[in-house]
Amino acid sequence: MAKRDATPSWSGYIFQGEVAICVALEKIMGIGIDNLVSRNALLIESDEDFSIREKALEVYQVKAIANSSMSAFKNTVEELINRYTYSIQEVKDPSDGRRTIRVYGDEVRNKPIKSYLVSWYKITDWDKENFDDRYSTHIDTTFSLISGVYKVENIEDKTKYEIEKVLNHLGTEFSSADLDIIYSFLCCKVDSLIKESHSKGVRKEMSFAEIIEDIKKAPTAFNTDIGWYYVKRNFFHAMMEELNSYNGFTSDDMLKKKGKIERVICELGKLDDVQFRGLLENNLIPDKDLKGSFSLSEFGDYLNKNLVTGILCKALTSINDDPNYSSLAFTCPNTHKIYQTTLLNRDIPQDERYPSQLMEVVEKLAKKPISNDISFFINQHLNLDLKDAKDVLNNIFSDLALDDDEDVDEDKDRGFGLRKIDKASNELNQ
Template sequence: MKKKYKMSQLIDPNDIHSAAATWNGFIYQGKVALYHVLKLINEKDSVEGLHLQLDSLEDFAIVRYENEEPKPVTLHQVKAVKSISYLRYKEAFEKLEKRKDEFPCDEEAYFHLAIKNEKSKADIEGLHKKLKIYDYDGNPYCKIEDLQDEIKTQAKNCLTKFNLNHLSNDHYLETLSNELESLITENIVSIHAQNHLPNGDSINKSAYYSTISLNRFREIIIVDLTELQQDKNYFIKKLKIDLNRYYQEFCFEFEDEIEDNTQIKLHLYLAYFNGLTNPNFESFLQKIMPHRRVKFSTLQEYKDNSLFINEIKKGFLTILNGIRNSDNINSIGWTDNDNKKYFPSAIIDSDNPRSRQNISIDIMNTALETLIEVPFNADYIITEGCNVTSVIEESNKSTRINQSDIDILNNSTSAEYDKITKWKNITLIELDKAKQKLNGIIN
């Protein structure tokens, strides 16, 4: 039986803290929200009038509108932590119960677990009678690494429901999942954009009202995406999803080592990456991967030249985690006491003579081929563990660099070739040494 709302019951969105400002847990929460939306589309005859709300009343909520105000149907709190201890979650369980009292919902308040708890579903619900542990096809939890497959299963069930079985193959399900997930990513980006507009709404207000109709998800499902043009823009969307997934896995793996203020710093970086326009995102990728040409206009180029998980997690994200807050050099980068500028990379080569020479050759060849500018006029490129005093001197030790190209640019006054001459002065510095130079500086 549905609860009735009194006309006097008003929720001021500015009183509800939204974690959208820090992208707090967004990646996992967004995937869990997508799973639940697909489950609703599968189970219900119609999802008309239902909307997804992110990072407002709870981590996410399903709401309906009454007098142009969102009213909660179900509340959902999501916890992606590794602990099996009941006590680790007790405060969060109590918080969800309190939220249900503050914001009465038509149905239930659900708690989503990413790992099996020491207490059973029945035990937890017995201790916390105002919440339900969310059920994933008979399991009271869903591991982070399994969630993408669970989403694809629900998407496949949706195709069956709408008599689209002929589309149900792995490649199509991947495409469909990406398009659905992009709805959620774009929603969060929009919330941030609104916040930065002159006289724009607060994050809290934007998150409260910027809901996504479940019919929008349904519309994507019932449209044949086989004709979707798989061009550069399509693959950039996939690359952003890849980056988000690697970020979530990184935070989950190192949750005990990442302090709260560092977590906020990483969230803001991710918000910045997701908010980049396609051309700027492509340029950003090339700058953090100066050792490899970024090309992804076709599926094969995407597979061969895009983000490698180890480079992003062990290199780029580890650097962002280890170095203090950016000095706001185009939203990422640092300056030391000698006014030398530093930029992070995804380079994870080891510090031995062969690696130093090979990475220098790769950087120079990529620079000559693409004529990319040195990232933000950096003096140092930070790597996971490789030190090179001079990229050009190191690469000159090999015949694999076309010396005639170097000679041409040395005698050229072209602005394009000037980009490469700047590369010649670049130093690669390993993370530990960069931390010594940068982390002692007070922002």
């Protein structure tokens, strides 16, 4: 039966956009910049992740899941061949003769559409003979597998290499910083088209000529839109790399942890840009502010990818219940206190600067509106040494509850404190 699932593969939409722009640039250079025609375009569609319109149409489905086994992709391969190689017929619904349904026929289309499955991982046991004749006949003709070629680890370098080719053809002088900006600018634009296509269920497109013009007219410096795309990209790449680390594990515990990370990636992928930025600024990184200048280094320093895996993923996988996905906060089922995960990982300095540094961090935490609802912030290293810090912190908030402070009656809910992940996990899992 024909089933057109327009549900976007949110788990890899950042990666999907990067692959789309890279493939489009490869096609552009294959055709030749001077030989482009108006119909040549990159299409962002509601049915597949993206398509290329060259002389004919080609459709691409991108899988960013951490799996190298053919069994994980077999159904996808069969669906792509059914959908784009075989004819579709209208027949009566056997359960309701008044209705018609669409089914895949046994005849090949007069003009099959070439389909591709792009897998981040190299599929190690690929063998088309494992498919029924209906499918194996068309593998490598109307269907092709591309696995382990476009990867999270290399997609940026591959795309920049194609951008260099374009700039060299145009005779444009450029620096590595220019490549960073052009790359981020193109990916940011495609990312916006993907989000709009998915939210409205309509096809969006960029002509190849438009892509060339975007390269010519890209900003000369980072701006907020590009910068926040860069931060978002780093965040999702970190999450995908952490998901990758569970590949090959089969124990129930590890599969459960992997499933939690997959759900978070899926849910956060549904946030629009404003919501995602709010999640970072108000919840995950409430102690840091971006200044007025928007250099790559500033945006790069804003989000440390290691903290995403070392704090956020550790908290997500060690706590039994799922978080509130819009805030990544946990509510304790027994006390109803709210534990907010935050990407704060400050070691306690062993010198006289400690009080002022700690005061600055805690003041920023407290100023965020979300702080009024939070009982504890979950972090990695900032468990407070009361001997050194209690007076400093109490001078900021007289009602501040300090982690490990035996004098504080937590039942009075006197404010927020700072919890290491292990301590917070134990409290939430009781």
